[in-house]
Amino acid sequence: MVLNISNSLREWLSTMMPETTAHILEMVIIALIYLGIFSIAGLFLVLMERRVAAWFQLRIGPNRVGYQGLLQTIADALKLVSKELTGTERADKFLYNLAPYFVIISSLMALGLIPFTENFQAFDINIGIFFLIAISSIGVIGILLGGWASNNKYSLIGAMRSGVQTISYELSVGLSLLTMIVLTGSLQLSEIVEVQKNGWLIVQGHIPAIIAFMIFIIAGTAETNRAPFDMVEAESELGAGFHTEYSGMKFAYFFLAEFINMFIIAAIATTVFFGAWLSPFGITESLPWLGIFWFLLKTLALVFLMMWFRWTFPRLRVDQLLTLEWKYLLPINLVNIVIMAWVVWQNLTIQI
Amino acid sequence: MERILFYILALSMVGFAIAAVSSRKMLRSVIYLLFVLVGVAGLFFLIDYNFLAAIQLTVYAGGIIVLIIFSVLLVHHIELKLEMAKPKRRILTGILCLLGIGVFISTIYSHSFDVVGEHTTTLTSDIGKRLLSVEDGGFILPFEVISVLLLAAMIGAIIIAKGKKLNEKTKDLP
Numbered sequence: 001m002v003l004n005i006s007n008s009l010r011e012w013l014s015t016m017m018p019e020t021t022a023h024i025l026e027m028v029i030i031a032l033i034y035l036g037i038f039s040i041a042g043l044f045l046v047l048m049e050r051r052v053a054a055w056f057q058l059r060i061g062p063n064r065v066g067y068q069g070l071l072q073t074i075a076d077a078l079k080l081v082s083k084e085l086t087g088t089e090r091a092d093k094f095l096y097n098l099a100p101y102f103v104i105i106s107s108l109m110a111l112g113l114i115p116f117t118e119n120f121q122a123f124d125i126n127i128g129i130f131f132l133i134a135i136s137s138i139g140v141i142g143i144l145l146g147g148w149a150s151n152n153k154y155s156l157i158g159a160m161r162s163g164v165q166t167i168s169y170e171l172s173v174g175l176s177l178l179t180m181i182v183l184t185g186s187l188q189l190s191e192i193v194e195v196q197k198n199g200w201l202i203v204q205g206h207i208p209a210i211i212a213f214m215i216f217i218i219a220g221t222a223e224t225n226r227a228p229f230d231m232v233e234a235e236s237e238l239g240a241g242f243h244t245e246y247s248g249m250k251f252a253y254f255f256l257a258e259f260i261n262m263f264i265i266a267a268i269a270t271t272v273f274f275g276a277w278l279s280p281f282g283i284t285e286s287l288p289w290l291g292i293f294w295f296l297l298k299t300l301a302l303v304f305l306m307m308w309f310r311w312t313f314p315r316l317r318v319d320q321l322l323t324l325e326w327k328y329l330l331p332i333n334l335v336n337i338v339i340m341a342w343v344v345w346q347n348l349t350i351q352i
Numbered sequence: 353m354e355r356i357l358f359y360i361l362a363l364s365m366v367g368f369a370i371a372a373v374s375s376r377k378m379l380r381s382v383i384y385l386l387f388v389l390v391g392v393a394g395l396f397f398l399i400d401y402n403f404l405a406a407i408q409l410t411v412y413a414g415g416i417i418v419l420i421i422f423s424v425l426l427v428h429h430i431e432l433k434l435e436m437a438k439p440k441r442r443i444l445t446g447i448l449c450l451l452g453i454g455v456f457i458s459t460i461y462s463h464s465f466d467v468v469g470e471h472t473t474t475l476t477s478d479i480g481k482r483l484l485s486v487e488d489g490g491f492i493l494p495f496e497v498i499s500v501l502l503l504a505a506m507i508g509a510i511i512i513a514k515g516k517k518l519n520e521k522t523k524d525l526p
Contacts, residue, residue: 020353092430095379127402127476134406137414141386144421148379151430163422170414187476 042256083248095149100253102142117291147242158241172219199352220265266302
Protein backbone atom coordinates (compact mmCIF):
# COMPACT_ATOMS: atom_id res chain seq x y z
CA MET A 1 0.00 0.00 0.00
CA VAL A 2 1.48 3.31 -1.02
CA LEU A 3 -1.48 5.50 -0.16
CA ASN A 4 -0.30 8.50 1.84
CA ILE A 5 -3.82 8.86 3.13
CA SER A 6 -3.61 5.22 4.14
CA ASN A 7 -0.44 5.83 6.18
CA SER A 8 -1.95 8.65 8.19
CA LEU A 9 -5.13 6.61 8.56
CA ARG A 10 -3.12 3.66 9.87
CA GLU A 11 -1.27 5.84 12.40
CA TRP A 12 -4.51 7.35 13.60
CA LEU A 13 -6.18 3.96 13.90
CA SER A 14 -3.26 2.26 15.65
CA THR A 15 -3.32 4.90 18.41
CA MET A 16 -6.79 3.68 19.29
CA MET A 17 -6.67 -0.10 18.97
CA PRO A 18 -4.28 -3.07 18.64
CA GLU A 19 -2.23 -3.31 15.45
CA THR A 20 -4.03 -6.26 13.84
CA THR A 21 -7.47 -4.73 14.30
CA ALA A 22 -6.21 -1.41 12.95
CA HIS A 23 -4.76 -3.18 9.91
CA ILE A 24 -8.01 -5.01 9.16
CA LEU A 25 -10.08 -1.86 9.70
CA GLU A 26 -7.77 0.08 7.40
CA MET A 27 -8.22 -2.51 4.63
CA VAL A 28 -12.00 -2.43 5.08
CA ILE A 29 -12.05 1.38 4.85
CA ILE A 30 -9.94 1.38 1.68
CA ALA A 31 -12.17 -1.31 0.15
CA LEU A 32 -15.22 0.81 0.95
CA ILE A 33 -13.60 3.88 -0.65
CA TYR A 34 -12.95 1.87 -3.81
CA LEU A 35 -16.51 0.54 -3.81
CA GLY A 36 -17.68 4.14 -3.64
CA ILE A 37 -15.44 5.14 -6.55
CA PHE A 38 -16.69 2.09 -8.44
CA SER A 39 -20.38 2.92 -8.12
CA ILE A 40 -20.07 6.68 -8.59
CA ALA A 41 -17.79 6.31 -11.62
CA GLY A 42 -20.10 3.66 -13.07
CA LEU A 43 -23.20 5.83 -12.69
CA PHE A 44 -21.43 8.88 -14.09
CA LEU A 45 -20.16 6.92 -17.09
CA VAL A 46 -23.68 5.68 -17.87
CA LEU A 47 -24.86 9.28 -17.89
CA MET A 48 -21.91 10.29 -20.07
CA GLU A 49 -22.70 7.50 -22.52
CA ARG A 50 -26.30 8.64 -22.80
CA ARG A 51 -25.38 12.29 -23.28
CA VAL A 52 -22.70 11.45 -25.86
CA ALA A 53 -25.08 9.12 -27.72
CA ALA A 54 -27.70 11.86 -27.74
CA TRP A 55 -25.14 14.36 -29.02
CA PHE A 56 -24.20 12.07 -31.90
CA GLN A 57 -27.86 11.60 -32.79
CA LEU A 58 -28.72 15.34 -32.55
CA ARG A 59 -30.85 14.83 -29.44
CA ILE A 60 -30.44 16.37 -26.00
CA GLY A 61 -30.49 13.26 -23.86
CA PRO A 62 -31.44 13.07 -20.15
CA ASN A 63 -31.79 16.66 -18.91
CA ARG A 64 -34.67 16.81 -16.43
CA VAL A 65 -33.52 15.13 -13.21
CA GLY A 66 -31.13 17.54 -11.50
CA TYR A 67 -28.99 20.10 -13.29
CA GLN A 68 -28.51 18.92 -16.91
CA GLY A 69 -29.74 15.46 -15.89
CA LEU A 70 -26.88 14.86 -13.44
CA LEU A 71 -29.12 12.87 -11.08
CA GLN A 72 -30.77 10.81 -13.84
CA THR A 73 -28.65 7.68 -13.40
CA ILE A 74 -28.96 7.83 -9.62
CA ALA A 75 -32.74 7.80 -10.04
CA ASP A 76 -32.36 4.85 -12.44
CA ALA A 77 -30.22 3.01 -9.89
CA LEU A 78 -32.87 3.56 -7.20
CA LYS A 79 -35.48 2.17 -9.58
CA LEU A 80 -33.31 -0.90 -10.28
CA VAL A 81 -32.76 -1.54 -6.57
CA SER A 82 -36.50 -1.53 -5.91
CA LYS A 83 -37.29 -3.91 -8.78
CA GLU A 84 -38.30 -7.52 -8.32
CA LEU A 85 -35.59 -10.12 -8.92
CA THR A 86 -36.93 -12.63 -11.42
CA GLY A 87 -35.43 -15.86 -12.65
CA THR A 88 -36.21 -18.67 -15.07
CA GLU A 89 -37.60 -22.05 -14.11
CA ARG A 90 -35.09 -24.87 -13.71
CA ALA A 91 -32.20 -22.40 -13.80
CA ASP A 92 -29.13 -23.28 -11.76
CA LYS A 93 -29.89 -20.79 -8.99
CA PHE A 94 -26.50 -20.98 -7.29
CA LEU A 95 -24.47 -20.23 -10.43
CA TYR A 96 -27.10 -17.76 -11.64
CA ASN A 97 -26.64 -15.68 -8.49
CA LEU A 98 -22.87 -16.15 -8.41
CA ALA A 99 -22.19 -14.94 -11.97
CA PRO A 100 -22.52 -11.15 -11.46
CA TYR A 101 -19.99 -11.24 -8.62
CA PHE A 102 -17.24 -12.65 -10.85
CA VAL A 103 -17.65 -9.70 -13.18
CA ILE A 104 -17.85 -7.15 -10.36
CA ILE A 105 -14.92 -8.52 -8.33
CA SER A 106 -12.56 -8.77 -11.28
CA SER A 107 -13.17 -5.18 -12.35
CA LEU A 108 -12.98 -3.92 -8.76
CA MET A 109 -9.59 -5.63 -8.28
CA ALA A 110 -8.33 -4.10 -11.50
CA LEU A 111 -9.45 -0.67 -10.28
CA GLY A 112 -7.21 -1.02 -7.22
CA LEU A 113 -4.06 -1.17 -9.35
CA ILE A 114 -4.61 2.01 -11.31
CA PRO A 115 -2.38 4.96 -10.31
CA PHE A 116 -4.80 7.88 -10.10
CA THR A 117 -2.09 10.15 -8.70
CA GLU A 118 1.41 9.61 -7.34
CA ASN A 119 0.05 8.61 -3.94
CA PHE A 120 -3.45 7.43 -4.76
CA GLN A 121 -2.94 3.79 -5.72
CA ALA A 122 -4.12 1.01 -3.47
CA PHE A 123 -1.97 -1.89 -4.64
CA ASP A 124 1.36 -1.14 -6.33
CA ILE A 125 2.44 -4.71 -7.00
CA ASN A 126 5.72 -5.38 -8.81
CA ILE A 127 4.01 -7.36 -11.59
CA GLY A 128 1.34 -4.66 -12.12
CA ILE A 129 0.50 -4.97 -15.82
CA PHE A 130 0.69 -8.76 -15.76
CA PHE A 131 -1.62 -8.89 -12.76
CA LEU A 132 -4.11 -6.67 -14.60
CA ILE A 133 -4.11 -9.08 -17.55
CA ALA A 134 -4.53 -12.03 -15.18
CA ILE A 135 -7.47 -10.40 -13.41
CA SER A 136 -9.22 -9.39 -16.60
CA SER A 137 -9.09 -12.99 -17.82
CA ILE A 138 -11.31 -14.03 -14.89
CA GLY A 139 -14.18 -11.65 -15.66
CA VAL A 140 -15.26 -13.69 -18.68
CA ILE A 141 -16.09 -16.64 -16.40
CA GLY A 142 -18.95 -14.59 -14.95
CA ILE A 143 -20.39 -13.98 -18.40
CA LEU A 144 -20.10 -17.66 -19.39
CA LEU A 145 -21.73 -18.78 -16.13
CA GLY A 146 -24.53 -16.23 -16.33
CA GLY A 147 -25.35 -17.25 -19.87
CA TRP A 148 -25.39 -20.97 -19.11
CA ALA A 149 -27.16 -20.86 -15.75
CA SER A 150 -30.06 -18.75 -17.10
CA ASN A 151 -31.43 -21.79 -18.97
CA ASN A 152 -32.19 -19.69 -22.04
CA LYS A 153 -30.81 -20.38 -25.49
CA TYR A 154 -30.23 -16.74 -26.38
CA SER A 155 -28.24 -16.27 -23.20
CA LEU A 156 -26.21 -19.38 -24.00
CA ILE A 157 -25.39 -18.21 -27.53
CA GLY A 158 -24.47 -14.78 -26.18
CA ALA A 159 -22.18 -16.32 -23.58
CA MET A 160 -20.48 -18.57 -26.15
CA ARG A 161 -19.84 -15.60 -28.43
CA SER A 162 -18.45 -13.64 -25.51
CA GLY A 163 -16.11 -16.50 -24.61
CA VAL A 164 -14.73 -16.77 -28.14
CA GLN A 165 -14.31 -13.02 -28.37
CA THR A 166 -12.63 -12.48 -25.03
CA ILE A 167 -10.23 -15.41 -25.33
CA SER A 168 -9.13 -14.21 -28.78
CA TYR A 169 -8.75 -10.52 -28.00
CA GLU A 170 -7.00 -11.08 -24.69
CA LEU A 171 -3.94 -12.08 -26.73
CA SER A 172 -3.88 -8.74 -28.51
CA VAL A 173 -4.36 -6.76 -25.31
CA GLY A 174 -1.51 -8.66 -23.65
CA LEU A 175 0.87 -8.47 -26.60
CA SER A 176 0.29 -4.76 -27.25
CA LEU A 177 1.03 -4.02 -23.60
CA LEU A 178 4.10 -6.27 -23.85
CA THR A 179 5.33 -4.08 -26.70
CA MET A 180 5.36 -1.15 -24.30
CA ILE A 181 6.99 -3.21 -21.55
CA VAL A 182 9.99 -3.64 -23.88
CA LEU A 183 10.31 0.15 -23.67
CA THR A 184 9.80 0.59 -19.92
CA GLY A 185 11.69 -2.46 -18.70
CA SER A 186 9.36 -2.84 -15.71
CA LEU A 187 5.92 -4.24 -15.06
CA GLN A 188 5.27 -2.08 -12.01
CA LEU A 189 2.78 0.67 -12.80
CA SER A 190 4.46 3.34 -10.67
CA GLU A 191 7.78 2.68 -12.43
CA ILE A 192 6.08 2.82 -15.82
CA VAL A 193 4.87 6.31 -14.88
CA GLU A 194 8.36 7.21 -13.62
CA VAL A 195 9.89 6.32 -17.00
CA GLN A 196 7.45 8.67 -18.72
CA LYS A 197 8.87 11.76 -17.03
CA ASN A 198 11.16 11.88 -20.10
CA GLY A 199 8.19 12.03 -22.44
CA TRP A 200 5.05 9.96 -22.67
CA LEU A 201 5.62 6.46 -23.98
CA ILE A 202 3.59 7.09 -27.12
CA VAL A 203 6.13 9.84 -27.95
CA GLN A 204 9.17 7.86 -26.75
CA GLY A 205 8.24 4.82 -28.79
CA HIS A 206 6.90 6.80 -31.80
CA ILE A 207 5.80 4.51 -34.70
CA PRO A 208 5.65 1.08 -32.96
CA ALA A 209 4.03 2.71 -29.91
CA ILE A 210 1.30 4.27 -32.03
CA ILE A 211 0.63 0.90 -33.72
CA ALA A 212 0.51 -0.76 -30.28
CA PHE A 213 -1.91 1.90 -29.03
CA MET A 214 -4.24 1.38 -31.99
CA ILE A 215 -4.22 -2.40 -31.47
CA PHE A 216 -4.78 -1.94 -27.73
CA ILE A 217 -7.81 0.32 -28.22
CA ILE A 218 -9.36 -2.04 -30.82
CA ALA A 219 -8.78 -5.12 -28.67
CA GLY A 220 -9.86 -3.26 -25.52
CA THR A 221 -13.15 -2.28 -27.12
CA ALA A 222 -13.65 -5.93 -28.07
CA GLU A 223 -12.78 -7.10 -24.54
CA THR A 224 -15.43 -4.90 -22.99
CA ASN A 225 -18.02 -6.29 -25.46
CA ARG A 226 -18.92 -2.85 -26.73
CA ALA A 227 -20.11 -1.89 -30.20
CA PRO A 228 -18.90 -2.54 -32.89
CA PHE A 229 -17.94 -5.82 -31.17
CA ASP A 230 -21.19 -6.26 -29.21
CA MET A 231 -22.40 -9.53 -30.74
CA VAL A 232 -22.57 -10.80 -27.19
CA GLU A 233 -25.70 -8.73 -26.66
CA ALA A 234 -26.72 -8.01 -30.23
CA GLU A 235 -30.25 -6.68 -29.62
CA SER A 236 -31.56 -7.59 -33.05
CA GLU A 237 -30.47 -11.25 -32.81
CA LEU A 238 -30.23 -12.31 -29.20
CA GLY A 239 -32.52 -10.21 -27.02
CA ALA A 240 -29.99 -8.90 -24.55
CA GLY A 241 -27.46 -11.75 -24.84
CA PHE A 242 -26.06 -13.30 -21.69
CA HIS A 243 -28.02 -11.06 -19.29
CA THR A 244 -31.44 -11.56 -20.90
CA GLU A 245 -32.79 -13.29 -17.79
CA TYR A 246 -31.29 -10.96 -15.23
CA SER A 247 -33.37 -8.23 -13.67
CA GLY A 248 -33.10 -5.54 -11.03
CA MET A 249 -29.83 -5.17 -9.17
CA LYS A 250 -28.21 -8.27 -10.69
CA PHE A 251 -28.65 -6.76 -14.13
CA ALA A 252 -27.26 -3.50 -12.78
CA TYR A 253 -24.11 -5.34 -11.65
CA PHE A 254 -23.40 -6.51 -15.19
CA PHE A 255 -24.26 -3.10 -16.57
CA LEU A 256 -22.04 -1.18 -14.13
CA ALA A 257 -19.18 -3.64 -14.59
CA GLU A 258 -19.32 -3.14 -18.35
CA PHE A 259 -18.89 0.61 -17.95
CA ILE A 260 -16.19 0.24 -15.31
CA ASN A 261 -14.33 -2.15 -17.62
CA MET A 262 -14.43 0.51 -20.31
CA PHE A 263 -13.01 2.98 -17.78
CA ILE A 264 -10.30 0.48 -16.80
CA ILE A 265 -9.25 -0.11 -20.42
CA ALA A 266 -9.04 3.67 -20.91
CA ALA A 267 -7.14 4.05 -17.63
CA ILE A 268 -4.61 1.36 -18.61
CA ALA A 269 -4.12 3.10 -21.96
CA THR A 270 -3.63 6.40 -20.11
CA THR A 271 -1.09 4.85 -17.76
CA VAL A 272 0.90 2.95 -20.35
CA PHE A 273 0.74 5.30 -23.33
CA PHE A 274 -0.13 8.80 -22.08
CA GLY A 275 1.82 9.26 -18.87
CA ALA A 276 -0.94 8.65 -16.28
CA TRP A 277 -1.07 11.64 -13.89
CA LEU A 278 1.86 13.48 -15.49
CA SER A 279 0.90 16.82 -16.98
CA PRO A 280 1.78 17.57 -20.63
CA PHE A 281 5.34 19.04 -20.80
CA GLY A 282 5.33 19.14 -16.99
CA ILE A 283 3.39 22.43 -16.87
CA THR A 284 1.90 21.74 -13.46
CA GLU A 285 4.82 19.85 -11.95
CA SER A 286 4.82 22.09 -8.88
CA LEU A 287 1.18 21.22 -8.11
CA PRO A 288 1.11 17.42 -7.62
CA TRP A 289 -2.55 17.39 -6.52
CA LEU A 290 -3.53 18.29 -10.09
CA GLY A 291 -2.49 14.73 -11.05
CA ILE A 292 -6.00 13.41 -10.57
CA PHE A 293 -7.32 16.12 -12.91
CA TRP A 294 -4.88 15.19 -15.71
CA PHE A 295 -5.48 11.48 -15.18
CA LEU A 296 -9.27 11.82 -15.42
CA LEU A 297 -9.02 14.23 -18.36
CA LYS A 298 -6.94 11.77 -20.41
CA THR A 299 -9.02 8.76 -19.35
CA LEU A 300 -12.34 10.41 -20.14
CA ALA A 301 -10.99 11.56 -23.51
CA LEU A 302 -10.22 7.90 -24.31
CA VAL A 303 -13.63 6.83 -22.99
CA PHE A 304 -15.17 9.41 -25.33
CA LEU A 305 -13.15 7.88 -28.19
CA MET A 306 -14.62 4.45 -27.38
CA MET A 307 -18.14 5.92 -27.30
CA TRP A 308 -17.40 7.57 -30.62
CA PHE A 309 -16.53 4.12 -32.07
CA ARG A 310 -19.91 2.87 -30.97
CA TRP A 311 -21.83 5.38 -33.07
CA THR A 312 -19.46 5.27 -36.04
CA PHE A 313 -18.82 1.64 -36.97
CA PRO A 314 -21.45 -0.99 -37.88
CA ARG A 315 -21.45 -4.27 -35.96
CA LEU A 316 -19.10 -7.02 -37.17
CA ARG A 317 -20.14 -10.61 -37.89
CA VAL A 318 -18.60 -13.38 -35.79
CA ASP A 319 -16.36 -14.64 -38.61
CA GLN A 320 -15.22 -11.10 -39.43
CA LEU A 321 -14.40 -10.57 -35.77
CA LEU A 322 -12.22 -13.67 -35.58
CA THR A 323 -10.57 -12.91 -38.92
CA LEU A 324 -9.70 -9.43 -37.69
CA GLU A 325 -8.04 -10.82 -34.57
CA TRP A 326 -6.23 -13.91 -35.82
CA LYS A 327 -5.31 -12.86 -39.36
CA TYR A 328 -4.58 -9.16 -38.90
CA LEU A 329 -4.09 -7.92 -35.34
CA LEU A 330 -2.04 -10.84 -34.01
CA PRO A 331 0.55 -10.99 -36.84
CA ILE A 332 0.86 -7.18 -36.87
CA ASN A 333 1.36 -7.29 -33.13
CA LEU A 334 4.11 -9.92 -33.28
CA VAL A 335 5.99 -7.97 -35.96
CA ASN A 336 5.47 -4.81 -33.93
CA ILE A 337 7.16 -6.32 -30.86
CA VAL A 338 10.22 -7.15 -32.97
CA ILE A 339 10.28 -3.60 -34.37
CA MET A 340 9.99 -2.17 -30.86
CA ALA A 341 12.80 -4.40 -29.61
CA TRP A 342 14.98 -3.20 -32.50
CA VAL A 343 14.10 0.47 -31.77
CA VAL A 344 15.05 0.05 -28.11
CA TRP A 345 18.22 -1.87 -28.99
CA GLN A 346 19.38 0.82 -31.43
CA ASN A 347 18.42 3.62 -28.99
CA LEU A 348 16.06 5.20 -31.48
CA THR A 349 13.59 6.29 -28.82
CA ILE A 350 12.68 9.98 -28.56
CA GLN A 351 13.62 11.42 -25.16
CA ILE A 352 12.42 14.90 -24.28
CA MET B 353 -2.66 -12.34 10.73
CA GLU B 354 -0.95 -14.36 7.99
CA ARG B 355 -1.54 -17.52 9.96
CA ILE B 356 -5.28 -16.84 10.13
CA LEU B 357 -5.39 -16.05 6.41
CA PHE B 358 -3.50 -19.27 5.66
CA TYR B 359 -5.94 -21.39 7.63
CA ILE B 360 -8.95 -19.68 6.02
CA LEU B 361 -7.49 -20.31 2.58
CA ALA B 362 -6.48 -23.89 3.34
CA LEU B 363 -9.82 -24.84 4.86
CA SER B 364 -11.81 -23.31 2.01
CA MET B 365 -9.56 -25.08 -0.51
CA VAL B 366 -10.14 -28.44 1.15
CA GLY B 367 -13.87 -27.76 1.33
CA PHE B 368 -14.14 -26.73 -2.31
CA ALA B 369 -11.96 -29.64 -3.44
CA ILE B 370 -14.35 -32.10 -1.76
CA ALA B 371 -17.34 -30.22 -3.22
CA ALA B 372 -15.77 -30.37 -6.69
CA VAL B 373 -15.62 -34.17 -6.73
CA SER B 374 -18.93 -34.77 -4.96
CA SER B 375 -21.20 -32.31 -6.80
CA ARG B 376 -23.67 -33.88 -9.21
CA LYS B 377 -23.83 -30.87 -11.50
CA MET B 378 -20.92 -30.64 -13.89
CA LEU B 379 -20.56 -26.88 -14.16
CA ARG B 380 -20.75 -26.47 -10.39
CA SER B 381 -17.83 -28.88 -10.02
CA VAL B 382 -15.86 -26.76 -12.46
CA ILE B 383 -16.59 -23.63 -10.41
CA TYR B 384 -15.53 -25.36 -7.18
CA LEU B 385 -12.34 -26.38 -8.95
CA LEU B 386 -11.86 -22.74 -9.95
CA PHE B 387 -12.12 -21.71 -6.29
CA VAL B 388 -9.45 -24.28 -5.37
CA LEU B 389 -7.11 -22.91 -8.05
CA VAL B 390 -7.72 -19.32 -6.96
CA GLY B 391 -6.96 -20.48 -3.42
CA VAL B 392 -3.58 -21.79 -4.61
CA ALA B 393 -2.93 -18.37 -6.14
CA GLY B 394 -3.85 -16.86 -2.77
CA LEU B 395 -1.24 -19.06 -1.05
CA PHE B 396 1.39 -17.84 -3.52
CA PHE B 397 0.44 -14.25 -2.73
CA LEU B 398 0.75 -15.03 0.97
CA ILE B 399 4.41 -16.05 0.54
CA ASP B 400 5.07 -13.10 -1.81
CA TYR B 401 5.49 -15.16 -4.99
CA ASN B 402 3.52 -12.58 -6.94
CA PHE B 403 4.67 -13.72 -10.36
CA LEU B 404 3.73 -17.34 -9.75
CA ALA B 405 0.36 -16.23 -8.36
CA ALA B 406 -0.40 -14.21 -11.47
CA ILE B 407 0.69 -17.16 -13.64
CA GLN B 408 -1.64 -19.39 -11.64
CA LEU B 409 -4.51 -16.94 -12.23
CA THR B 410 -3.88 -16.50 -15.97
CA VAL B 411 -3.05 -20.07 -16.91
CA TYR B 412 -5.36 -22.05 -14.64
CA ALA B 413 -8.22 -19.72 -13.68
CA GLY B 414 -8.29 -17.67 -16.86
CA GLY B 415 -7.20 -20.28 -19.41
CA ILE B 416 -7.86 -23.88 -18.48
CA ILE B 417 -11.05 -23.28 -16.48
CA VAL B 418 -12.49 -21.12 -19.26
CA LEU B 419 -11.73 -23.90 -21.76
CA ILE B 420 -13.37 -26.51 -19.49
CA ILE B 421 -16.43 -24.28 -19.05
CA PHE B 422 -16.54 -23.83 -22.79
CA SER B 423 -16.60 -27.56 -23.45
CA VAL B 424 -19.22 -28.08 -20.71
CA LEU B 425 -21.36 -25.40 -22.36
CA LEU B 426 -21.10 -27.24 -25.66
CA VAL B 427 -21.95 -30.76 -24.49
CA HIS B 428 -23.94 -30.47 -21.28
CA HIS B 429 -27.57 -29.50 -20.83
CA ILE B 430 -28.62 -27.68 -17.68
CA GLU B 431 -31.06 -30.38 -16.60
CA LEU B 432 -28.60 -33.26 -16.88
CA LYS B 433 -27.10 -34.62 -13.69
CA LEU B 434 -24.03 -36.77 -13.32
CA GLU B 435 -24.59 -40.36 -12.28
CA MET B 436 -23.60 -41.40 -8.80
CA ALA B 437 -21.17 -44.28 -8.58
CA LYS B 438 -22.23 -47.51 -6.86
CA PRO B 439 -21.68 -47.60 -3.06
CA LYS B 440 -18.98 -50.29 -3.40
CA ARG B 441 -16.93 -48.17 -5.76
CA ARG B 442 -17.42 -45.09 -3.59
CA ILE B 443 -16.06 -46.89 -0.53
CA LEU B 444 -13.14 -48.20 -2.58
CA THR B 445 -12.33 -44.69 -3.87
CA GLY B 446 -12.58 -43.31 -0.35
CA ILE B 447 -10.13 -45.89 0.99
CA LEU B 448 -7.70 -45.22 -1.87
CA CYS B 449 -7.90 -41.46 -1.25
CA LEU B 450 -7.24 -41.93 2.48
CA LEU B 451 -4.25 -44.12 1.60
CA GLY B 452 -2.90 -41.38 -0.67
CA ILE B 453 -3.35 -38.75 2.02
CA GLY B 454 -1.59 -41.06 4.49
CA VAL B 455 1.43 -41.41 2.17
CA PHE B 456 1.61 -37.63 1.68
CA ILE B 457 1.27 -36.74 5.35
CA SER B 458 3.80 -39.32 6.50
CA THR B 459 6.29 -38.05 3.90
CA ILE B 460 5.72 -34.40 4.85
CA TYR B 461 6.06 -35.04 8.59
CA SER B 462 9.18 -37.20 8.20
CA HIS B 463 11.08 -34.11 7.03
CA SER B 464 11.74 -31.06 9.13
CA PHE B 465 11.13 -27.77 7.34
CA ASP B 466 13.03 -24.57 8.07
CA VAL B 467 10.85 -21.57 8.71
CA VAL B 468 12.09 -18.62 6.69
CA GLY B 469 11.29 -15.43 8.55
CA GLU B 470 12.42 -12.88 5.99
CA HIS B 471 11.10 -13.61 2.52
CA THR B 472 11.85 -11.27 -0.35
CA THR B 473 9.79 -10.84 -3.45
CA THR B 474 11.22 -12.38 -6.61
CA LEU B 475 11.49 -9.74 -9.31
CA THR B 476 10.31 -10.46 -12.83
CA SER B 477 13.64 -9.36 -14.28
CA ASP B 478 15.45 -11.99 -12.18
CA ILE B 479 13.06 -14.68 -13.41
CA GLY B 480 13.60 -13.58 -17.00
CA LYS B 481 17.39 -13.56 -16.66
CA ARG B 482 17.41 -16.97 -15.02
CA LEU B 483 15.16 -18.40 -17.73
CA LEU B 484 17.56 -17.29 -20.47
CA SER B 485 20.87 -17.92 -18.73
CA VAL B 486 23.16 -20.65 -20.05
CA GLU B 487 25.29 -20.80 -16.90
CA ASP B 488 24.86 -23.08 -13.90
CA GLY B 489 21.32 -22.96 -12.58
CA GLY B 490 20.01 -21.42 -15.79
CA PHE B 491 16.81 -22.71 -17.33
CA ILE B 492 17.50 -22.15 -21.03
CA LEU B 493 17.29 -25.87 -21.93
CA PRO B 494 13.91 -26.66 -20.30
CA PHE B 495 12.61 -23.31 -21.59
CA GLU B 496 13.50 -24.20 -25.18
CA VAL B 497 12.31 -27.80 -24.85
CA ILE B 498 8.94 -26.62 -23.56
CA SER B 499 8.56 -24.11 -26.38
CA VAL B 500 9.29 -26.83 -28.97
CA LEU B 501 6.82 -29.13 -27.21
CA LEU B 502 4.11 -26.45 -27.26
CA LEU B 503 4.77 -25.79 -30.95
CA ALA B 504 4.39 -29.51 -31.66
CA ALA B 505 1.14 -29.57 -29.66
CA MET B 506 -0.23 -26.62 -31.63
CA ILE B 507 0.66 -28.16 -34.99
CA GLY B 508 -0.87 -31.44 -33.83
CA ALA B 509 -4.09 -29.70 -32.84
CA ILE B 510 -4.34 -27.98 -36.22
CA ILE B 511 -3.69 -31.25 -38.06
CA ILE B 512 -6.38 -33.06 -36.02
CA ALA B 513 -8.90 -30.23 -36.45
CA LYS B 514 -8.30 -29.85 -40.19
CA GLY B 515 -7.26 -33.43 -40.95
CA LYS B 516 -9.95 -34.37 -43.44
CA LYS B 517 -9.90 -31.09 -45.34
CA LEU B 518 -6.14 -31.25 -45.76
CA ASN B 519 -6.40 -34.77 -47.21
CA GLU B 520 -9.12 -33.84 -49.70
CA LYS B 521 -7.20 -30.85 -50.92
CA THR B 522 -4.01 -32.81 -51.33
CA LYS B 523 -5.95 -35.48 -53.26
CA ASP B 524 -6.63 -33.07 -56.10
CA LEU B 525 -3.03 -32.00 -56.35
CA PRO B 526 -0.81 -33.84 -58.82
